[in-house]
Amino acid sequence: MQPDPDQRRAAVRLDQLQKELETESPGGLLAQLFGNKKRDPQGVYMWGGVGRGKSMLMDLFVDTLKISEKRRVHFHEFMLEVDALIREERQAEVTGPIGRVAKRLANNIRCLAFDEMVVTNTADAAIMARLFTALMEDEGVTVVTTSNRPPHDLYKDGLNRSLFLPFIDLVERELDVVPLNGPTDYxxxxxxxxxxxxxxxxxxxxxxxxxxxxxxxxxxxxxxxxxxxxxxxxxxxxxxxxxxxxxxxxxxxxxxxxxxxxxxxxxxxxxxxxxxxxxxxxxxxxxxxxxxxxxxxxxxxxxxxxxxxxxxxxxxxxxxxxxxxxxxxxxxxxxxxxxxxxxxxxxxxxxxxxx
The missing domain is CATH 3.40.50 (Rossmann fold)
Structure with missing residues (x-):
């Protein structure tokens, strides 16, 4: 371990989020007054090149977060799970399958932590804005994620990227974007x-x-x-x-x-x-x-x-x-x-x- 100003800034921001999540009392008086949309702490989007310590900070954050309603998952695995759940809902001929999937994923989860957010196919790009709007704004899940790219470079030059732009807007609105893009590859x-x-x-x-x-x-x-x-x-x-x-x-x-x-x-x-x-x-x-x-x-x-x-x-x-x-x-x-x-x-x- 050695001093790194970018990592320190990210650690301070994650520490603040930890305290907000641990202080919250779901279903308490403020939650009744304002509902999830007003109470959920702002999530965090950490981005930077390989070896900058993003996964290390994510692990420290999740491991020391003193709430039980948390989940850490690699983003690729999460989207495979989403695809399977959407197929289930469609086979059941449920209207609004993405909203239903978001509700299932959010069950007993207040903080969802992703490692390595990356979008490489049109199918994922097309549903992400609706899915994450439902998760964060409707279900009240706080999202923390890492990525090698800043939000505006996600799915860059991808097919039908216009379908993905609302997701970028959502990330920049709902998450604090924290760069860890210094020169050192640890x-x-x-x-x-x-x-x-x-x-x-x-x-x-x-x-x-x-x-x-x-x-x-x-x-x-x-x-x-x-x-x-x-x-x-x-x-x-x-x-x-x-x-x-x-x-x-x-x-x-x-x-x-x-x-x-x-x-x-x-x-x-x-x-x-x-x-x-x-x-x-x-x-x-x-x-x-x-x-x-x-x-x-x-x-x-x-x-x-x-x-x-x-x-x-x-x-x-x-x-x-x-x-x-x-x-x-x-x-x-x-x-x-x-x-x-x-x-x-x-x-x-x-x-x-x-x-």
């Missing part, structure tokens, strides 16, 4: 001396990138079977399945990203969405793998330009991946970038910060 300390490029392919290399995933996401290794998956919208109605996806960290196979027909726009969408990529199964390439090598080059260009941290398992060191074939000479630029991406200076770059 999560890098957790990586310690863990390398980012691992050869050859095999169990030992796989174990190393697996360890990197758990250090970057704070996810419990013993619960590895339940790491969530996700979907990323690529535009034109296309979606990319993300096998493992948590807190801005995504796991892909080389085959999925470079063995299928993809272009630079797809790789840019990936690089903008995730601050860290774990890429497994990079093979040796030759004349028969010309297309895969070209796609790999485009992928690395996109990751490099966006400052994405890359952890990889590969058959060989970068300079030995593609020695013969069309574009082998040009591939040397990719080799240079791959080596730079392993450096301390590159790893300390913020996501989306040009080199």
């Amino acid at each position: 999560r890098l300390d957790r990586l310690g001396d863990l390398a980012s490029w691992h050869t050859p392919l095999g169990d030992a290399s796989t174990e190393q990138v697996r360890e990197a995933f758990f250090r970057l996401t704070d996810y419990a290794p013993e619960d590895a079977a339940h790491v969530p998956s996700g979907e990323l919208e690529l535009g034109g109605g296309r979606k990319l399945f993300v096998p493992k996806c948590l807190k801005g960290v995504a796991v892909f196979s080389f085959k999925r990203l470079c063995g299928e027909n993809r272009g630079a726009a797809d790789y840019l969408a990936i690089a903008r969405e995730f601050h860290s990529i774990i890429l497994v199964g990079i093979p040796l390439m030759g004349p028969d793998n010309r297309n895969e090598a070209i796609r790999f080059t485009k992928l690395i260009d996109a990751l490099y330009e966006q400052g994405v941290k890359l952890f990889a398992t590969a058959e060989a060191a970068p300079e030995n991946l593609y020695r013969k074939g069309d574009g082998a000479f040009e591939f040397e630029r990719t080799v240079s970038r791959l080596k730079e991406m392993q450096s301390d200076d590159y790893m300390a770059r913020g996501h989306g910060v040009p080199g």
